[in-house]
Amino acid sequence: MQRSGRLLQLLQILRERRVAVTAKFLAERFGISERTVYRDMKTLVELGVPVEGEAGIGFILRPGFFLPSMAFTRDEADAVLLGLRFVLARGDGEIAKAADTALLKIMDGMGDRDETQMLGNGLAVGPPETERRCELGTIRRAMRDRRKLKIAYRTDGQASRSRVVWPVALGFFDQVEMLAAWCELRDAFRHFRIDRIDSLTFLEVNFPRSRNSLLAVYRKLEPHANL
Amino acid sequence: MQRSGRLLQLLQILRERRVAVTAKFLAERFGISERTVYRDMKTLVELGVPVEGEAGIGFILRPGFFLPSMAFTRDEADAVLLGLRFVLARGDGEIAKAADTALLKIMDGMGDRDETQMLGNGLAVGPPETERRCELGTIRRAMRDRRKLKIAYRTDGQASRSRVVWPVALGFFDQVEMLAAWCELRDAFRHFRIDRIDSLTFLEVNFPRSRNSLLAVYRKLEPHANL
DNA sequence: CGGGTTTTGACAGAAAGTGTCAGCAAGCGT
DNA sequence: ACGCTTGCTGACACTTTCTGTCAAAACCCG
Structure with missing residues (x-):
């Protein structure tokens, strides 16, 4: 096999696996010497691929997303x-x-x-009009880590009420950001405007189903919610 | 010079020039044979670089933007x-x-x-609330091609009034899209809400200064316009 | 249709890649 | 602290790829 083709396949293997692979394994897999595997890894690094080698563990792609070269119009x-x-x-x-x-x-x-x-393409985006009281980053982290959130939510004209939610999706609309979540207080999916969330707390508690499966159920129940 | 390094420099030359370069020129430039230039070009194509070769003209990058491989968090x-x-x-x-x-x-x-x-990252964007009467694409094309636009613009509570403008920037705000342009009627920069443009016509007339220089002047006059 | 230019295939020699092996570095157990 | 094991790299001989050369094919223009 030509070297360039092998390099692409090496990259593919590194992508597919989330566990480190050793030089020995790769050498057997491709029918080449371990020395050549070390040379190939060095070349991949030179090409910008974020591959890490760790003694006693093997090679792994650094967390993140690697894009090969591409052309855009x-x-x-x-x-x-x-x-x-x-x-x-x-x-x-x-x-x-x-x-x-x-x-x-x-x-x-x-x-x-x-x-x-x-x-200089002249396309700009204006700042948001609503000022939000909480950091979307906390919500996004809860979504990613499948953690429950405790929020103080204020419906119009009333005092804040506390509840625990399972964040499923976050939507950016023209005037507000909206959180779609399972609400433990109401025992149903609800929408929460971010500007009405007075406070929120990241709970070290997982919600019992994966966010993707909740998202699928939510989308079935709310097909017109644009989320 | 190593082949991989040469390939990168070839790519750089193709990027920098908007006029085609011949194999002969590149061969002399790198001190290699024309045959090798043809091989290199073939390899660049295999790597995804949008290079085009045309007999009697030379090599040129296809219009567009080429991104080399990169990693994102x-x-x-x-x-x-x-x-x-x-x-x-x-x-x-x-x-x-x-x-x-x-x-x-x-x-x-x-x-x-x-x-x-x-x-499945759960981050979504809602649709726009305002319905626009004209295609932003026409505006963007006028910006890119430095063409004047004739617009029928409706200020609140009044009938549309026609005018010729030089589009400089297009801004996406929460509730509206906004066009920043030089207005020939007022002889000054003005903002035009897209939803109040009743009609617009692409004129085959260039405006007399580059959009970038107009943009620079505009930004100086309107530093807080977020455009 | 002929001449000139561009591009490609084939081949021999040059240069890079590969496997092997010895040696260095690091970690671990005694 | 020492010996052993594992991971990794440098050096070298051999193998494979790259390069320049040249002939031929393809294309274009007058």
Whole structure:
């Protein structure tokens, strides 16, 4: 097998596995020497693949998402840039920062001329109008880690009421951000406007079903919710 | 020079130039044979670089933007995905379609497992509330091609009034999209809410200054406009 | 249709890649 | 502290790929 083809397959194996693979295993798998595996890994690192080698453990892809090289049309590049500006303007601190660094990575990956042309495309996103009292980052982390949230929620004209929710989806609408969650108080799915959440607490308690399966049930019950 | 290094420099040259370069020129530039240039170009194509060769003209990068391979963190990937969903929900037909195809390219570039994980991240964007009467695509095209627009604009409580504008920036705010343009009627920069534009016509007339220089002047005059 | 240019296939020699092996570094058990 | 094991790298001989050369095919233009 040619080297370049082998490198692609090595990358594929690293992607598929979340457990480290040893040089010995890869050598047997490809019918090459361990020395060559070390050379290939070095080459992958040089190509920008975030592969880590750890003595006694093996090789693993650093957590994250690796994109191979690709070409975009002008409109596609505009869309990516506009979208990241949206996240910069509307996202919470963490994801806004992530949008910023993703943008820097993309701009770095382009040539100077393309970068200048892209940054001056004149497409902008205004800031949000509503001021939110809680960090969306906490909600996103709860969604990702499958953790319950305890929120103080204020319906119009009433005092805050405390409840425990299982966050399922987070929606960005024109004037508000909306949390779709299973509500333990009501024993049903409910929508919560983020600007009416007075406080929220990350609970070290998992909800009993995966968020994906809850999301599927939720979408079945609320097909027009745009979430 | 090693082959991989040469390939990167070839790519750089193709990026920098908007005019085609011949195999002969590249061979002289790198001190290699023309045959090797042809081999290198073939390899670049295999790597996904959108290079086109045309007999009698030379090699050129297909219009568009080429991104080399790169790695994103989980938050950065979330930000890119959320951003593209925003453009899908809020953009005009053309850029929404471009966001869709960019998304497909990005998902194709990821492994199946990453793709599934990303698509189920639970971050959504709601549809716009205002219904717009004109296509943002026409405005974007006028911006890109430096063309004047003739618009029928309706201020509150009055009939539409026609005017010619030079579109400089397009902003997506929570409840409206806003066009920042030089207005020939008022002889000044003005903001135009897209939902109040009753009609618009693409004029085959260039405005006399580059949009980037107008944008710079506009930003100086309106530093708080978020555009 | 002929001439010129671009591109590609084939081949011999040069350069890079590979397997082997010795040696270094780190960790662990005694 | 020492010996053993494992992971990793440098050096070297051999193998495979890359390169330049050249002829031929393909294409374009007058």
